[in-house]
Amino acid sequence: MAKLYQIQQEIKKYFMGKTADPKILSLQTQKELSIYKSLALEKINITMKQSFPLCFKILKDYWGEIIVDFYHNFPSKSAIYLQITKNFSEYLKSLKFKMKFRNANFPKWLNELAEYEWAELDLFNFHPQDLTITQRKKDLSEGDYVKLIKAHKIFKFDYPISKIVEHLNSKRKIYNITFFKKQKETLLIFRDKQDKVRYFLLSPGSYFLVDNLRYGIGLGDLYEKFTDKFNIKEKERLDTNQKIQTLLLNFRQQGILT
Amino acid sequence: MLTNKLKFYGLGIGLRDEIQKDILNYLEASSTQTLIQWLEIIPENYINNGGLPRKHFQEVLAKGIPLIPHGVNLSIGSAPQNKKRLEFDFYLLKGLKELFQEIKAPWFSDHLVNSRIGSHYFQELIPVPFTKEAAEVVANNIKYLEDYFQIPFLFENPSYYTTYGLRELREQTFINLVLEKARCGFLLDINNVLVNSINHKYLPKPFLDDLDLRKVVQVHLGGLKRGYTSKLTGHSIKVLDSHSEPVSDVALDLFSYVIKKTKVKAVLLERDANFSEEGFLGLLYELKQIRGIMDSKYDSEEESETEKTKLATNPTENIISTEPVALETEANNRTASSLIDNKAANVNINPAAIPSTSSIPAIMADNDLIKNQLANDLDFLNEELSDLG
Numbered sequence: 213m214a215k216l217y218q219i220q221q222e223i224k225k226y227f228m229g230k231t232a233d234p235k236i237l238s239l240q241t242q243k244e245l246s247i248y249k250s251l252a253l254e255k256i257n258i259t260m261k262q263s264f265p266l267c268f269k270i271l272k273d274y275w276g277e278i279i280v281d282f283y284h285n286f287p288s289k290s291a292i293y294l295q296i297t298k299n300f301s302e303y304l305k306s307l308k309f310k311m312k313f314r315n316a317n318f319p320k321w322l323n324e325l326a327e328y329e330w331a332e333l334d335l336f337n338f339h340p341q342d343l344t345i346t347q348r349k350k351d352l353s354e355g356d357y358v359k360l361i362k363a364h365k366i367f368k369f370d371y372p373i374s375k376i377v378e379h380l381n382s383k384r385k386i387y388n389i390t391f392f393k394k395q396k397e398t399l400l401i402f403r404d405k406q407d408k409v410r411y412f413l414l415s416p417g418s419y420f421l422v423d424n425l426r427y428g429i430g431l432g433d434l435y436e437k438f439t440d441k442f443n444i445k446e447k448e449r450l451d452t453n454q455k456i457q458t459l460l461l462n463f464r465q466q467g468i469l470t
Numbered sequence: 471m472l473t474n475k476l477k478f479y480g481l482g483i484g485l486r487d488e489i490q491k492d493i494l495n496y497l498e499a500s501s502t503q504t505l506i507q508w509l510e511i512i513p514e515n516y517i518n519n520g521g522l523p524r525k526h527f528q529e530v531l532a533k534g535i536p537l538i539p540h541g542v543n544l545s546i547g548s549a550p551q552n553k554k555r556l557e558f559d560f561y562l563l564k565g566l567k568e569l570f571q572e573i574k575a576p577w578f579s580d581h582l583v584n585s586r587i588g589s590h591y592f593q594e595l596i597p598v599p600f601t602k603e604a605a606e607v608v609a610n611n612i613k614y615l616e617d618y619f620q621i622p623f624l625f626e627n628p629s630y631y632t633t634y635g636l637r638e639l640r641e642q643t644f645i646n647l648v649l650e651k652a653r654c655g656f657l658l659d660i661n662n663v664l665v666n667s668i669n670h671k672y673l674p675k676p677f678l679d680d681l682d683l684r685k686v687v688q689v690h691l692g693g694l695k696r697g698y699t700s701k702l703t704g705h706s707i708k709v710l711d712s713h714s715e716p717v718s719d720v721a722l723d724l725f726s727y728v729i730k731k732t733k734v735k736a737v738l739l740e741r742d743a744n745f746s747e748e749g750f751l752g753l754l755y756e757l758k759q760i761r762g763i764m765d766s767k768y769d770s771e772e773e774s775e776t777e778k779t780k781l782a783t784n785p786t787e788n789i790i791s792t793e794p795v796a797l798e799t800e801a802n803n804r805t806a807s808s809l810i811d812n813k814a815a816n817v818n819i820n821p822a823a824i825p826s827t828s829s830i831p832a833i834m835a836d837n838d839l840i841k842n843q844l845a846n847d848l849d850f851l852n853e854e855l856s857d858l859g
Contacts, residue, residue, distance in 0.1 A: 216549040216601070216604050216607055217551055217600070220549055223596060240635050242703075243703045248596055254701075289591065291559060292565070300683075337520055337524075407525075
């Protein structure tokens with residue numbers, strides 16, 4: 213009789229789509245185990261469809277094959293739901309995936325979309341201890357110290373992911389997904405006060421501000437850094453500072469600024 | 471770890487995303503008398519995790535409702551390559567420990583399966599073969615986990631669709647051996663007994679009689695689904711432990727049988743899918759049925775306590791066994807069809823014990839629908855069990 217460890221190693225091979233040793237795991241046993249594999253694949257299928265609804269829309273003709281390939285070649289190393297979904301987004305970005313489906317003509321922005329959808333999930337499930345907002349003032353003064361809460365992510369995409377997301381989310385029929393050409397964009401994705409995940413499209417100036425806010429900064433220092441970086445002339449400073457204040461107050465209204 | 475001093479938690483249900491709001495609303499409305507006395511959580515869903523699910527979970531904690539964790543990934547059946555070095559996912563263990571402390575878990579449980587080999591998770595519960603070696607492996611893993619978490623552990627008997635062509639031990643002997651070696655508690659899933667009895671052709675009551683029911687701390691009651699075919703090989707099974715259907719009357723009958731034989735600390739109505747069909751009201755109806763069975767047992771227990779008090783002054787006191795005994799020895803010889811025929815008599819609902827809440831009249835309106843569904847299930851089970859008869 214084979215040792216339990218040996219039996220389980222053969223089970224692992226079977227579940228990874230490899231050939232298990234029939235002397236240890238008989239063909240009848242493999243047939244019986246197929247119930248579990250089918251159930252696992254169904255579970256992965258449903259979970260990934262719900263977690264990556266936009267990727268599913270563009271991959272649906274290959275979806276079944278993708279799920280099986282993911283299950284065989286990107287086995288989960290974690291029991292935690294978020295890690296499994298993260299694993300799937302890594303898989304969609306991997307070379308293995310690209311090689312396997314090289315003839316499928318998937319859009320070039322697929323990996324960026326997978327990254328975006330994973331960020332939405334991750335932020336939605338972000339731990340509440342990182343959402344503590346310490347002050348809720350209506351105005352800001354130069355002496356204030358400002359910082360973004362942790363429930364945010366900043367991405368620099370090569371494609372206009374915000375437009376792609378909007379397009380895929382709309383109920384209109386999707387005709388031509390290759391329509392989107394390269395167009396760099398920077399997104400601040402965050403969870404707002406109502407626990408909804410949203411994004412801001414960042415211009416170079418607002419990206420500079422957000423980048424500084426990630427680690428916390430005094431408002432006076434922020435004005436000064438911005439002025440230096442973008443060479444703001446003396447007469448434009450008041451106007452610029454007011455714009456910065458408006459942006460920061462907007463962030464505060466969304467609940468993402470401490 | 472000792473389980474006999476654990477307190478009684480009563481009847482509970484799983485805290486699942488789909489019904490979290492309903493549960494909270496129900497608990498709000500039914501403050502003192504409630505059909506839901508505790509909630510089961512799948513701890514893996516809450517480790518390092520926030521968002522709305524976590525908020526609901528914290529609302530429950532704030533209300534003082536006991537939360538009892540039931541895991542799916544501890545993989546107590548995983549055999550290590552080197553016997554001296556157990557292989558656990560320590561990231562998972564650390565997260566679980568923090569969570570158990572946060573919720574003050576009285577115990578934790580998982581399945582008698584392996585769901586991980588090495589660092590590879592299957593996302594399914596794969597049974598272990600019923601061998602002495604496997605019992606040893608499982609017992610060692612359990613001892614380690616109890617030592618790590620410092621609270622009692624219960625393992626659940628799983629439903630299984632393969633026996634690996636090995637029959638070194640009978641299933642019940644295997645379970646008893648693990649209980650003996652690990653000295654832990656037992657979570658008896660009655661629906662799994664029923665599913666296995668149909669798929670592997672045996673009668674459930676004699677099977678239950680063979681188990682060491684003194685170790686049962688918690689009971690799971692779920693529903694089953696007719697037939698499932700593997701999309702990969704076409705291999706079929708008769709019934710699937712799906713947690714997606716109402717508890718069948720046969721399972722309720724078995725539950726009634728079990729609680730006559732042993733005291734349990736907690737009973738769970740297990741539902742993980744297909745919430746939409748009857749909605750939360752359907753679940754409340756099922757809870758009411760289970761509560762009726764529990765209450766009728768406690769009523770008779772109170773009577774027998776009185777009898778015991780009388781006998782305490784009598785020299786015959788010593789003949790009262792403190793061990794569970796087979797109260798219905800005749801039942802062991804029943805045929806499958808009589809098991810079905812007696813179902814109505816065994817589902818004994820005590821209307822006086824049901825709390826009066828504003829939801830109950832609405833629940834009653836759904837009774838016919840649910841009863842019809844159960845009747846369909848029972849017709850099917852009747853056929854299956856008659857085949858065995």
